[in-house]
Amino acid sequence: MKPFSYFTRSDDVLSSNGASFDVLVVGGGIIGSGVANALSQSGVRVILVDRSDFGSGTSSKSSKLIHGGLRYLAQGRMKLTRNLLKERNYLLQHSEVVRKETFDILVGRGQFGKTSIRAGLMLYRLLGGGRPSRFIENKGEYPVDVKGYFSYTDCVTDDAYLTVMNVVSAHENNAVCLNYVSFQRLEKVEGGIKVQLMDVITGTEFEVQAKMIINCAGAWILKVAPGKGVNPETTRLSKGVHLIYPRAIYPRKNSVAFKSPVDGRQMFVIPRDKVVIVGTTDTFTDSPDDLKVSPEEKDYVKKSCSFVSDSFSKANPMVEYAGIRTLYGTGTSPGKLSRDFKIIEDGISITVIGGKVTDYRRVAYKVAKLVSSKIHIGKVSHDIPRLDYPGLPWHNNIETAINFECAMTSSDIMERRLGTYFFDPERLDETTKEILEFLEKNNVKIENGFFHVQREKED
Ligand SMILES: Cc1cc2nc3c(=O)[nH]c(=O)nc-3n(C[C@H](O)[C@H](O)[C@H](O)COP(=O)(O)OP(=O)(O)OC[C@H]3O[C@@H](n4cnc5c(N)ncnc54)[C@H](O)[C@@H]3O)c2cc1C
Structure with missing residues (x-):
């Protein structure tokens, strides 16, 4: 394992100044880190930058499901569901951070129809495998309007840590990966681009050259040198809010997929070890920085989930968070826009719009293939x-x-990294103490909130 720390980062910032790379990837969410990982595994000289921490954007604010999306199947998006299920099955087999979870999908008045869910689950199983689902009568575990439920299996993950794992994997394959480094601007030069980057920690600007830029800035892509064909008309932003409660208020084991009694939208209640995560909303927004959970949004999620258990309206959530989806297309309802990704190429730039956590490998592979056709890097292996x-x-x-x-x-x-904030928030104070003790023992200082490199004085 190569060291990858505040110490190596500082060296990498210094040595990148004036250096040339094949590809600059902007945005270290799941998409950018997957792309950097795929390219570095193909022998491409990559520099990946994120203006904040890796995974700190939407890739830590999802519902944390690795799934085919029964809802997408109901919308007739069979190809998307098939692709997502293939990816789900791959990740379950190859990643420790993806595991199976049982979901109850509710049938009854105001909920899903029995015949359509039975058919949908049969198709879901045909496309993705798994055990057949049986209808189970409601014996009082759900409200009276619920006739019963089908149980089916999908997967859950820690989205942020999956992102970090891809970054570390890229770093192991010699990519230069820099968090807290922001893309500032670019200039076209012969053979590629000259790019100004800024070390957010020191405020220092530095310059790199690359043959291509891959814009994986998620909800912020329009602010990072969007290529031709990337515009606000078809790059739509949709906000989603989640609340996290202590596990104790919801003793049932299975996750639940149900329709909100407020407006009939599909919602989830997802027990995760020490917490239960509930959500989410799906509303257009104009700003990628619209990340505050409003009282109305919170109220909507609480009201919706109290259909499954009264406790959600009575208890206070320990954590609330919002994330922004980037969706490609036009239309008046975010719920109807496809969750499939779109790759737009414009000379020396490639922009990725959308891309679910579940689908990041497919995006990364496609981008690597495109890059290989442009800068001749040789054959791109199928398993990257x-x-x-x-x-x-x-x-x-x-x-x-x-x-x-x-x-x-x-x-x-x-x-x-540890997931304390999302999966064990009661331990936040204790973990902070443990971190401070570790830092003190290892003589790591904090300056302006960041771990700080103390270099030995030169003669
Ligand atoms: C509410 C909600 C629930 C979801 N649930 C699921 C789910 O259960 N399963 C699933 O598969 N998918 C889910 N998704 C979709 C999924 O989370 C996103 O599609 C995915 O995380 C997008 O990843 P990304 O890398 O494109 O964007 P991001 O993770 O946002 O990464 C973009 C990065 O770009 C960086 N950046 C921005 N500007 C600059 C700059 N100037 N310089 C350098 N870096 C910059 C940001 O800091 C950020 O880290 C959900 C999405 C939402 C909103």
Whole structure:
């Protein structure tokens, strides 16, 4: 394992200044990190930058499902569901951070229809495998309007850590991966581009050259050198809100898929070890930074989920979060826009619009193929991106987060390496204390909130 830390980052920023790469990837969410991983595994010289921490955008704010999307099947998007199920099955087999979860889908008045769900689940199983689902009568575990439910299997993950695992894997394959480095502007030059980047920690600008730029800035793509064909008319933003409650208020084991009694939209209640995650909303927004959960949004999620259990309206959530989906297409309802991704190419730039966490490998492979046709990198293997870093999911390892996963702040550790913030928020204070103890013992200083490199003085 190569060291990948606040220390190596500082060296990498210095040595990147004035350096030439094949490809610059902007945005270290699941899509950008998957792309950087795939390209580095194909022998491409890659630099990946994120202006904040890896995975700190939408890729830590999802419902954390790895799924085919029964809802997409109901919309007639069979090809998308088939692709997603294929990816789900691959990730389940190849990643420690993806595991099976049983979902009850509710049937009854105001809920799903028995015949359509039976048929939908049969098709879901045909496309993705798994055990047949049986109808189980409601014996009081759900409200009286619910006749019963079908149980089926899908998967859950830690989206942020899956992102970090791809970044570490890319780093292992010699990609330069820099968090807290922001794309500023680019200039076309002979043979490619000259790009100004900024080290957000020191405020220093530096310059790199590359043959191509891949814009994976998610909801922010329009702000990062969008190529021709990338415009606000077809790049739509949709906000989704989740609430996290203590597990104790919801003792049932299975996750639940149901229709909101408020407006009939599909919602989820997802128990995850020590917490239960509920959501979500799907509303157009004009701003990628519209990340505050409004009282109305919170109220809507609470009201919707209290259909499944009264406790959600009575208890206070421990955590609330919002994320922004980037959807390609036009239309008046975000729920009707496809969740499939779109890759737009414009000379030296490639932009990725959308792309589910579940689908990141398919995006990365397609982008790598496109890059290979442009800068002749040789054959792109079918199995990229692989995870060349197994990670330590659901383990409390502060040392690994700092020395091998490039955490730069305590929040980087708790939100995107250990998952404390999302999966065990009651331990936040205790974990903060443990981090501070570790830092003190290892003589790591904090400056302006970031882990700080203290270099030996030169003569
Ligand atoms: C509410 C909700 C629920 C969802 N649930 C699921 C689910 O259950 N399963 C699933 O598969 N998918 C789900 N999705 C979809 C999925 O989360 C997203 O499609 C995916 O995370 C997008 O990843 P990304 O890498 O494109 O974007 P992001 O993760 O947002 O990454 C973009 C990155 O670009 C960086 N950036 C921006 N500007 C700059 C700049 N100037 N310089 C450098 N870096 C920059 C940002 O800091 C950010 O980290 C959900 C989405 C939402 C909103």
